[in-house]
Amino acid sequence: MAILTNTLDNLLGYQMRRTTAVLMADFVRTLADFDMRPAEITTLLVIAENPDCSQSEVGEAIAIKRANMVPIIARLIERGLVARTRVDGRSLALRVTEDGAKLAAEAWRRIAAHEARFCERLDPGELRTVLEVLPVLRAASASDETEG
Amino acid sequence: MAILTNTLDNLLGYQMRRTTAVLMADFVRTLADFDMRPAEITTLLVIAENPDCSQSEVGEAIAIKRANMVPIIARLIERGLVARTRVDGRSLALRVTEDGAKLAAEAWRRIAAHEARFCERLDPGELRTVLEVLPVLRAASASDETEG
DNA sequence: TATTGTTATACTCTATAACTATA
DNA sequence: TATAGTTATAGAGTATAACAATA
Numbered sequence: 612m613a614i615l616t617n618t619l620d621n622l623l624g625y626q627m628r629r630t631t632a633v634l635m636a637d638f639v640r641t642l643a644d645f646d647m648r649p650a651e652i653t654t655l656l657v658i659a660e661n662p663d664c665s666q667s668e669v670g671e672a673i674a675i676k677r678a679n680m681v682p683i684i685a686r687l688i689e690r691g692l693v694a695r696t697r698v699d700g701r702s703l704a705l706r707v708t709e710d711g712a713k714l715a716a717e718a719w720r721r722i723a724a725h726e727a728r729f730c731e732r733l734d735p736g737e738l739r740t741v742l743e744v745l746p747v748l749r750a751a752s753a754s755d756e757t758e759g
Numbered sequence: 760m761a762i763l764t765n766t767l768d769n770l771l772g773y774q775m776r777r778t779t780a781v782l783m784a785d786f787v788r789t790l791a792d793f794d795m796r797p798a799e800i801t802t803l804l805v806i807a808e809n810p811d812c813s814q815s816e817v818g819e820a821i822a823i824k825r826a827n828m829v830p831i832i833a834r835l836i837e838r839g840l841v842a843r844t845r846v847d848g849r850s851l852a853l854r855v856t857e858d859g860a861k862l863a864a865e866a867w868r869r870i871a872a873h874e875a876r877f878c879e880r881l882d883p884g885e886l887r888t889v890l891e892v893l894p895v896l897r898a899a900s901a902s903d904e905t906e907g
Numbered sequence: 908t909a910t911t912g913t914t915a916t917a918c919t920c921t922a923t924a925a926c927t928a929t930a
Numbered sequence: 931t932a933t934a935g936t937t938a939t940a941g942a943g944t945a946t947a948a949c950a951a952t953a
Binding site: 627628629726728733742745751 | 764769775776778780783804809813819892
Binding site for chain 4: 918920922
């Protein structure tokens with residue numbers, strides 16, 4: 612099969628998209644036996660780190676809309692990884708259970724190894740530059756909001 | 760609303776995902792009036808650049824699987840942006856039509872402006888580093904394949 | 908009036924398996 | 931046997947609009 616020219620390769624946005632897809636695929640593989648979606652795993656990690664946070668706060672932190680948080684939280688509770696208690700009539704405080712905490716700890720170990728596999732290809736200065744630059748790029752847009 | 764701590768912010772993969780989402784949202788906004796999906800637009804651009812390429816070749820170039828190319832090509836043809844002619848019994852040669860070429864040219868102008876909006880936030884050395892590093896990260900994984 | 912959680916719904920991208928017809 | 935295109939289907943993320951209950 613012939614190899615095509617592809618000027619898109621010169622574009623930052625396109626390169627970001629391609630590379631993110633590869634990173635995500637490896638992330639999924641790394642945690643495949645958890646039988647959890649990436650969004651569920653990251654949600655669990657944020658709750659573990661922020662006991663008694665609300666659903667909206669988690670969504671705000673990781674850019675998932677309120678409406679889309681509902682089934683994520685529901686599955687975490689159903690699995691006994693997260694529990695919630697009522698704060699007031701409309702807010703619920705989220706905490707990880709003991710099982711949830713264990714799972715989060717194991718997830719962190721795997722994620723650290725997954726990250727290392729990629730980052731070790733870069734020299735420290737490059738990695739630092741990339742990690743500095745990504746939030747700057749995000750700030751260039753008005754659309755980094757969780758809800759409009 | 761309280762601001763949560765989020766250790767995920769230190770992860771390359773997570774930062775990439777967040778930033779890519781912002782870039783993609785701006786890309787979509789930039790080309791909203793085309794009433795085309797991002798995948799359709801990029802497919803059109805690659806065909807414009809590679810007359811008489813095959814569907815599989817385009818998929819290979821932009822990491823879209825054969826099966827998922829089918830409806831994309833179908834829509835481009837239905838809109839009169841792409842035409843195809845039979846090469847042999849199983850292959851089809853793709854070309855942009857006159858309309859498709861015009862649309863591709865306009866898309867390129869908009870994409871250049873979209874890119875500039877983000878890239879101008881970086882100094883040249885940073886941008887160069889990022890563009891060098893992204894393909895290196897991709898090479899760190901076995902999963903940069905279109906099929907297999 | 909604004910906020911929290913919720914329901915319902917739609918769209919886009921991605922993935923796999925299996926089929927056809929051709930080479 | 932391998933390849934090009936196709937069909938069908940499922941999963942994941944994301945988006946909007948509208949609603950109830952509460953602050």
